[in-house]
Amino acid sequence: MPYPTPTPLGASDVGQQAMNALYQHRLISTQQLHRLLTPHHTRAEYIRRQLHLLRDRGLVDRVGRRAHGQTDLLWWLTESGATAVEATGLLPQRPYRMSPEAAAGxxxxxxxxxxxxxxxxxxxxxxxxxxxxxxxxxxxxxxxxxxxxxxxxxxxxxxxxxxxxxxxxxxxxxxxxxxxxxxxxxxxxxxxxxxxxxxxxxxxxxxxxxxxxxxxxxxxxxxxxxxxxxxxxxxxxxxxxxxxxxxxxxxxxxxxxxxxxxxxxxxxxxxxxxxxxxxxxxxxxxxxxxxxxxxxxxxxxxxxxxxxxxxxxxxxxx
Incomplete structure (x- = not known):
């Protein structure tokens, strides 16, 4: 179900939902975010564009993962992204922060x-x-x-x-x-x-x-x-x-x-x-x-x- 909140740094509604999900669940693939947030879209292109916009603003980062002969991207919040989510006051604060090393670990x-x-x-x-x-x-x-x-x-x-x-x-x-x-x-x-x-x-x-x-x-x-x-x-x-x-x-x-x-x-x-x-x-x-x-x-x-x-x-x- 949607959880409307203030959108930090001009993020779209779907971008904000993606940030909330990444804050709570720490590491999610593009395809998982697509099924979680935009199942009404036939393909994952829309959520993929939103994620790259968030990355351009320094709010999320990603690492590649090879599985079943295909490469998918795994996403997590940067420190700036986590701070932006915490500023909305929607989610209980979590001390854990994902890192590139942990994401690939x-x-x-x-x-x-x-x-x-x-x-x-x-x-x-x-x-x-x-x-x-x-x-x-x-x-x-x-x-x-x-x-x-x-x-x-x-x-x-x-x-x-x-x-x-x-x-x-x-x-x-x-x-x-x-x-x-x-x-x-x-x-x-x-x-x-x-x-x-x-x-x-x-x-x-x-x-x-x-x-x-x-x-x-x-x-x-x-x-x-x-x-x-x-x-x-x-x-x-x-x-x-x-x-x-x-x-x-x-x-x-x-x-x-x-x-x-x-x-x-x-x-x-x-x-x-x-x-x-x-x-x-x-x-x-x-x-x-x-x-x-x-x-x-x-x-x-x-x-x-x-x-x-x-x-x-x-x-x-x-």
């Missing part, structure tokens, strides 16, 4: 895969007349927690993206939040299972703040889990793992291995965590509300992003 593919995941939500929301726009997912938001298995440690859960999505059915509007992990098969399956463990630990974490005065303040008992202060009007967000970077057969084996390790984790096995795993190809093709997710825990029957299985169809009476 080892995290390039992971960043682009995360953008591609967010794009899948946006694209299918348009087709379904739901609401999910270019700024409705946020990368790498830190969630503080503690884990009973690691006493005394202050830990942080950092999803690759937190997606806000409005599901519309008739007159009913439902605000959904998804915590998304993108796995390019670069980490071990044990490490991926540890990430799921962190979600379960965060879900059950109840902070115990200190109260009172004096050299030995009394400890006040908290009853609400920490996540409710961030998501007060919702149930705990569903956790979606999106796999890419390998053949479909290898990703299927990875899903099976992840389910096995998760079932062996006593914290995960007893958690009320709603978590599902799919592939990026399936998400792009079918969207989040088709039955493309395999539950991480319990029955392996496919579900959608709401963790709903296929309805039971009764056989007709003989």
């Amino acid at each position: 080892p995290l390039q593919e992971h960043t682009l895969a995360t953008v591609e995941t967010g794009l899948a939500f946006v694209t299918h929301s348009r087709a379904l007349n739901h609401e999910c726009g270019p700024l409705d997912w946020s990368p790498e938001i830190a969630h503080a927690y503690r884990d009973e298995q690691r006493p005394g440690e202050d830990l942080r859960l950092i999803p690759d993206a937190v997606v806000n999505y409005v599901h519309i059915s008739g007159r009913q509007r439902t605000l959904l939040t998804f915590m998304v992990e993108v796995d390019r098969t670069q980490m071990t399956i044990a490490r991926l299972a540890q990430k799921l463990h962190a979600y379960a630990a965060y879900q059950r974490y109840v902070p115990q703040p200190l109260a009172g005065r004096g050299p030995r303040p009394a400890r006040r008992t908290a009853t609400a889990p920490a996540w409710r202060s961030r998501y007060p009007s919702q149930a705990f967000p569903r956790v979606l793992l999106v796999l890419t970077g390998a053949s479909p057969e290898r990703l299927e084996r990875r899903i099976a291995d992840l389910r096995s390790l998760s079932a062996a984790d006593p914290v995960l096995a007893t958690a009320a965590l709603r978590a599902g795993v799919t592939t990026l190809d399936q998400l792009r093709e079918h969207g989040p509300f088709d039955r493309i997710f395999t539950p991480v825990l319990g029955d392996a029957e496919p579900v959608d992003a709401l963790m709903r299985p296929l309805p039971i169809v009764k056989a007709p009476a003989a």
Whole structure:
């Protein structure tokens, strides 16, 4: 959805939207920006012209990327561009700044895969007349927690993206939040299972703040889990793992291995965590509300992003 804001240094509306998207998502290809902001244009020429105008003004920069026999440009905001976006007051300020070295570095593919995941939500929301726009997912938001298995440690859960999505059915509007992990098969399956463990630990974490005065303040008992202060009007967000970077057969084996390790984790096995795993190809093709997710825990029957299985169809009476 469009987010109108003051346009810095004479940028067009689309140019401003591109700057906002680059500020929030850090690194985006020309083709991704085209699908994100100008899908009504048949080709990417319009967004490409806007990006080059922004570059002429020193607001964005780019680096080439060769993939599938073609070269695409990857764009990010310069310091001047980031300052201009912050001056509009639209987006929460982020200390992170992209650089040419980082744009061409080892995290390039992971960043682009995360953008591609967010794009899948946006694209299918348009087709379904739901609401999910270019700024409705946020990368790498830190969630503080503690884990009973690691006493005394202050830990942080950092999803690759937190997606806000409005599901519309008739007159009913439902605000959904998804915590998304993108796995390019670069980490071990044990490490991926540890990430799921962190979600379960965060879900059950109840902070115990200190109260009172004096050299030995009394400890006040908290009853609400920490996540409710961030998501007060919702149930705990569903956790979606999106796999890419390998053949479909290898990703299927990875899903099976992840389910096995998760079932062996006593914290995960007893958690009320709603978590599902799919592939990026399936998400792009079918969207989040088709039955493309395999539950991480319990029955392996496919579900959608709401963790709903296929309805039971009764056989007709003989």
